[in-house]
Amino acid sequence: MLNIKNLSLSYGDKHIFEELNIEIKENEITAIVGASGIGKSSLFLCINQMIRYEKSYKLKGEILYKGIDLMKESEDNLTKIRKNIIYVSQQPDILPMSIYENLAFIARIHKIKNIDEKINAALEKVYLYDEIKDRLHTDATSLSGGQQQRLILARALLLEPEVLLLDEPTASLNEELSHKIGLMLKEHKSTIIIISHFKSQVKKLTNNVYSL
Amino acid sequence: MNKLFSKLLLFFTGFSSSLVIFIFLLLSYLCIDLFNLNDISNFLSFDWDVEKEKFGIATMLFSTMAISFNALFLAFVFSFSICSIIFLSKNRYLIFFLEKTILLMSAIPTVIYAFAALMTIVPFISTYKPSSTLSILVASIVLSLLLIPTMSLIFLNIFKTLSLKYQSTCLNLGLSRDDFFFKFVLKNSYKNMTGGVILALSRAIGDTMIALMLAGNALSFPTSIFDSSRTLTSHIALIFANDFDSMAFKAIFFCAVLLLGSNFILIFIIKSIRIK
Ligand SMILES: Nc1ncnc2c1ncn2[C@@H]1O[C@H](COP(=O)(O)OP(=O)(O)OP(=O)(O)O)[C@@H](O)[C@H]1O
Numbered sequence A: 001m002l003n004i005k006n007l008s009l010s011y012g013d014k015h016i017f018e019e020l021n022i023e024i025k026e027n028e029i030t031a032i033v034g035a036s037g038i039g040k041s042s043l044f045l046c047i048n049q050m051i052r053y054e055k056s057y058k059l060k061g062e063i064l065y066k067g068i069d070l071m072k073e074s075e076d077n078l079t080k081i082r083k084n085i086i087y088v089s090q091q092p093d094i095l096p097m098s099i100y101e102n103l104a105f106i107a108r109i110h111k112i113k114n115i116d117e118k119i120n121a122a123l124e125k126v127y128l129y130d131e132i133k134d135r136l137h138t139d140a141t142s143l144s145g146g147q148q149q150r151l152i153l154a155r156a157l158l159l160e161p162e163v164l165l166l167d168e169p170t171a172s173l174n175e176e177l178s179h180k181i182g183l184m185l186k187e188h189k190s191t192i193i194i195i196s197h198f199k200s201q202v203k204k205l206t207n208n209v210y211s212l
Numbered sequence B: 001m002n003k004l005f006s007k008l009l010l011f012f013t014g015f016s017s018s019l020v021i022f023i024f025l026l027l028s029y030l031c032i033d034l035f036n037l038n039d040i041s042n043f044l045s046f047d048w049d050v051e052k053e054k055f056g057i058a059t060m061l062f063s064t065m066a067i068s069f070n071a072l073f074l075a076f077v078f079s080f081s082i083c084s085i086i087f088l089s090k091n092r093y094l095i096f097f098l099e100k101t102i103l104l105m106s107a108i109p110t111v112i113y114a115f116a117a118l119m120t121i122v123p124f125i126s127t128y129k130p131s132s133t134l135s136i137l138v139a140s141i142v143l144s145l146l147l148i149p150t151m152s153l154i155f156l157n158i159f160k161t162l163s164l165k166y167q168s169t170c171l172n173l174g175l176s177r178d179d180f181f182f183k184f185v186l187k188n189s190y191k192n193m194t195g196g197v198i199l200a201l202s203r204a205i206g207d208t209m210i211a212l213m214l215a216g217n218a219l220s221f222p223t224s225i226f227d228s229s230r231t232l233t234s235h236i237a238l239i240f241a242n243d244f245d246s247m248a249f250k251a252i253f254f255c256a257v258l259l260l261g262s263n264f265i266l267i268f269i270i271k272s273i274r275i276k
């Protein structure tokens, strides 16, 4: 599905990682673990090629997605590919709109049908629906950190991408919720790459673990 | 040190705002003293004829509005286009050129625009319409050149702030740059853009040099954009009245109050847009 070959990244003269090789299997969960600042989030930026918008980076190697090298793709093609490789960032990057619009805005752009049904389903999946069902049309910035994190996860699920890049999706959730969302991801039928600080946490999710 | 600084700041803010309020109160007081209802109905008529004791400034008010709104429309079309190109273009040289041009335009004094127009636009228009030399049209076009940098810099600032904050999020979710601009940036900036347009409008109403040099200053009511006409600001500059008790002085004073009042209203509108 996704094959990372001999990937090296540096910002300026600072080497982040070198000669990285990772094979991501279709419809399985793969975990990336490693200490803070080691380059886990940067790896995700390489995969969805948003790294192109960073200053003074150097990237070598190949990122093969269904056989095509993403590093050689044009920006126009990448725009289409990014819809299928959704990156859920570490900080909840909600948009300045209502909770509902945060989901519906993206859904409309991608011409998703039955938006309302799908939004409710996505919110159910991240255990957010009951908490916010009667304030869907209020400003999303009024949500708590953990709620915002689940909202952007719901936004990603709504688009039904082939690959989900999850950057510490449960960092600000309590143990029970983390566990429930872990189970949901395990049952989710798509390719998932998940970043975590702790090996122990991801062991429950998958056996494919890469340490950076 | 920090405390001292903020106290100083508070003092100066308080001082300057109370000064503005004082000026406003003084003007209001003078108005009550100066004008009676008869005078005001005289001022609000369309004829200015000192011999006949007619001091109507409604024509000038109309000309001010005509020139300001024409200029505002032209400036909006150009500013919006320029800013969209800067935002969407992939050609770095073009972006650089446009950005520097806007900055340069904002630094050119109005007199120079007016002189340049006298030598270019004015003869150009009169070859097509020989009866027309200095007119509302000429003043509007040149005034729009004055407004373009103001408006463009505000628009660009709005676009850049939004894209700095939200571009990576939107592109992450599979939006193209065009989608991001047309479906996100524009939708989320029309309020602040309205603020920029109103700011430009207050600049247009207050401008004196361009109107004085290019609008022709005729006292008659203009019937087309090719007619010569006189704005409130030009009128203030052109009427020589130093006798405080004369009706002419009162009329000029009334012009000033109108200008100041319209400025207050426009700034109030901008503030109330921002607060919401
Ligand atoms: N745009 C950039 N320019 C220069 N250096 C950067 C840039 N982005 C990240 N870095 C640096 O690269 C290193 C890796 O950053 P990254 O965010 O990938 O770490 P991480 O493994 O995700 O850490 P964490 O677990 O704390 O999120 C860090 O030292 C960071 O300071």
Ligand SMILES: [Mg+2]
Pocket: A040, A041, A042, A090, A167
């Ligand atoms: Mg990170």
